Structure formats: C-alpha cells, structure tokens
Amino acid sequence: MNTPSSLTLRRPDDWHVHLRDGAMLAAVIAATARDFSRAIVMPNLKPPVTTAALAAAYRERIRALVPSDCDFTPLMTCYLTDTVDPADLRAGHADGVFTAAKLYPAGATTNSEAGVTELARIARVLETMEAIGMPLLVHGEVVDGAVDVFDREAVFIERVLAPLRGRHPALKIVLEHVTTREGVAFVREAAGPVGATITPHHLLINRNAMFAGGIRPHMYCLPVAKREIHRLALREAACSGDPRFFLGTDSAPHLRSLKEHDCGCAGVFNAPSALACYAQVFAEERALDRLEAFASLNGPAFYGLPPNERRVTLECCEDFATPDLPVDGEAVRVFRPAGALRWRVT
Ligand code: DOR
Numbered sequence: 099m100n101t102p103s104s105l106t107l108r109r110p111d112d113w114h115v116h117l118r119d120g121a122m123l124a125a126v127i128a129a130t131a132r133d134f135s136r137a138i139v140m141p142n143l144k145p146p147v148t149t150a151a152l153a154a155a156y157r158e159r160i161r162a163l164v165p166s167d168c169d170f171t172p173l174m175t176c177y178l179t180d181t182v183d184p185a186d187l188r189a190g191h192a193d194g195v196f197t198a199a200k201l202y203p204a205g206a207t208t209n210s211e212a213g214v215t216e217l218a219r220i221a222r223v224l225e226t227m228e229a230i231g232m233p234l235l236v237h238g239e240v241v242d243g244a245v246d247v248f249d250r251e252a253v254f255i256e257r258v259l260a261p262l263r264g265r266h267p268a269l270k271i272v273l274e275h276v277t278t279r280e281g282v283a284f285v286r287e288a289a290g291p292v293g294a295t296i297t298p299h300h301l302l303i304n305r306n307a308m309f310a311g312g313i314r315p316h317m318y319c320l321p322v323a324k325r326e327i328h329r330l331a332l333r334e335a336a337c338s339g340d341p342r343f344f345l346g347t348d349s350a351p352h353l354r355s356l357k358e359h360d361c362g363c364a365g366v367f368n369a370p371s372a373l374a375c376y377a378q379v380f381a382e383e384r385a386l387d388r389l390e391a392f393a394s395l396n397g398p399a400f401y402g403l404p405p406n407e408r409r410v411t412l413e414c415c416e417d418f419a420t421p422d423l424p425v426d427g428e429a430v431r432v433f434r435p436a437g438a439l440r441w442r443v444t
C-alpha cells in the first residue's frame with residue numbers, strides 16, 4: 099500500500115498532558131485545544147491539585163483560556179499524597195470533577211515531592227478507586243537512588259506495579275508514558291484493566307538523542323528515553339491496534355532558560371507537533387490505518403467515554419515548522435524529530 103498524502107480521522111484526545119498554570123497555561127493551551135477534543139490534565143502544579151475544590155478551580159482557569167473557536171474539554175486528575183482524603187476523591191469523581199487520580203512516587207519527577215512515599219499509606223484510597231471504577235494513572239519509576247536511571251521503570255513494574263495489580267484486580271491502571279519493552283510486555287499480559295499511554299518523543303528518539311554531538315537538554319524527560327530496542331517495542335505496541343495502548347503526549351513545557359541550565363528540568367513540550375509526529379511514526383511503520391484506533395478510539399474505550407464525532411485531517415508536507423513558543427518574554431522549545439516533519443494538521 100502506498101502512503102496516502104492525507105488522512106481524516108476522528109478527533110483524538112490527549113490522555114496525558116501538563117498544561118501548567120498562569121502565563122504558561124495561557125501560552126500553551128491553544129496548541130492542545132486545537133488538535134485534541136479532551137485531555138487528561140496532570141495535577142503536578144505548585145501546590146499540587148489534591149482536592150476536588152482545587153481541581154474545579156483549576157478547570158475553570160483552563161476553560162477561561164481555551165480559544166473561543168475550540169471545542170475542548172479538560173478532564174481533571176487528583177494528585178495522590180499520603181494523606182489524600184478518600185471521601186473527597188469519591189465525591190469529586192461522582193461530581194464529574196475528577197476523571198482519574200495520579201500516582202507520583204515521591205521524588206520521581208517534576209513537582210512530585212508531595213507524592214506517595216509508600217503504597218500501603220493509600221490502601222484505602224486505592225480500594226475506593228477500585229470500587230468506583232476510577233482509573234489510577236501511574237508514573238512508573240522507582241525512586242531508589244541505587245537503581246540505574248535507565249532501569250527505574252522495569253524495576254518499578256517488578257517491585258510495585260505487579261504486586262499492586264494482584265492486590266487490586268479490578269482497579270483500572272494506566273502505566274503512563276511507557277518507555278520500555280518490559281512495560282509493554284506487562285501491559286499486554288496483565289490480567290484485568292491495564293492500559294498505557296505512549297508519547298510521540300518516546301516513539302521518535304532513543305537515548306542517543308540526549309547526547310548527539312553534546313548534551314541535548316530538550317531531549318531530556320522522565321522517564322528518560324531508553325535504548326533502541328525499547329523504542330522499537332513502543333512503536334510495535336502503538337501500531338499494533340492493541341486497545342490497551344493509546345495516545346498521551348506527556349507534553350510538559352519548561353522555559354528554555356530552565357532546560358538549558360546547570361540542572362535542567364525534565365520535560366518535552368510537544369503539543370504543537372504531537373499529532374504530526376504520531377502520523378509520521380505510523381506512516382513509517384506502514385500503519386496509518388491504525389492511527390485512529392491509537393489516537394481516537396482506544397483511550398475513550400478504556401475510560402468508558404464515547405469517541406469524538408468531529409474529524410481532523412492530516413496531510414503530508416515538506417517540513418512542518420515548529421518555532422519556539424513565546425512565553426512571558428521567554429520561549430519554550432517545541433519537540434521535533436531529527437529530520438523533516440512530513441505531516442501537519444490542516
Ligand atoms: O519529563 C517529565 N516532565 N516527566 C514527568 O513526569 C513530569 C513532567 C513535568 O511536569 O515537567
């Protein structure tokens with residue numbers, strides 16, 4: 099089959115995005131709202147979104163900044179801490195404020211200091227979530243400094259995720275931004291409701307990209323990109339049509355000055371280029387006929403939501419430009435692959 103030069107699909111959703119707050123939110127929201135109908139909004143603000151009241155207020159700040167010609171629904175998440183209140187979580191879910199809750203192992207990534215120190219501390223919360231069908235979204239890395247940074251996801255699966263699956267067999271779990279073949283295998287083989295999001299950057303780069311000719315801070319995110327065998331496993335999973343794998347950009351903007359820094363922040367900002375990047379990957383894998391499942395059907399099915407009725411069209415181009423996004427007199431670098439980006443949203 100020749101690669102088509104354009105492609106129309108149901109509008110996708112982004113099942114994992116960092117929209118931030120204040121000036122950064124104002125700068126980045128249009129990129130997500132333009133290309134996605136819904137998005138699961140990460141709660142790792144400062145301070146984190148730990149209650150239904152905080153989530154409802156944050157949702158209003160997002161809605162107020164969505165461009166008027168965009169039809170976009172933010173889906174909110176609760177940042178789990180050792181002391182999160184199961185009653186508030188349950189009420190927030192019943193009221194439609196919380197769609198899911200996010201587990202950050204304390205210290206695993208950006209603004210995760212208030213995260214969970216030990217799963218045993220939130221056993222009642224997890225029981226509640228299992229009972230009400232509320233998905234648990236997992237940052238799947240151990241924080242044990244003795245574990246090599248490239249092994250932290252695989253070790254997390256063995257030490258934390260597999261036992262958790264056993265203790266809560268009906269809990270809906272999403273292994274967010276899966277980066278390893280071990281992660282892919284776990285999701286494929288796990289009993290019960292388990293899914294995974296896959297980012298555009300983990301499909302396009304391996305760990306060499308962080309060191310290409312020098313240190314490349316804009317290629318640094320967490321979980322960090324892994325070896326080529328892992329990237330290939332992610333591509334295979336995304337393009338397989340397996341309903342457990344779905345689109346989640348993990349778009350995570352940081353100012354250039356904070357990326358190009360003595361201690362640069364983790365995060366790749368890809369919202370403006372994400373759909374183009376996914377299309378490029380699926381075209382390279384000769385799997386464009388499966389892009390709609392990955393981008394627009396598998397996620398809603400996992401979350402128990404209807405797929406979007408509106409459509410989006412992508413078309414081939416010479417090279418989709420990805421200029422820096424201005425923010426507050428500074429700029430945020432937009433992710434793009436090493437060569438040309440040969441797709442764009444029309
Ligand atoms: O690279 C990352 N950036 N990984 C995360 O888990 C958090 C995110 C952020 O908030 O910047």
Ligand code: ZN
Pocket residue numbers: 114115116140348350
């Ligand atoms: Zn994230």
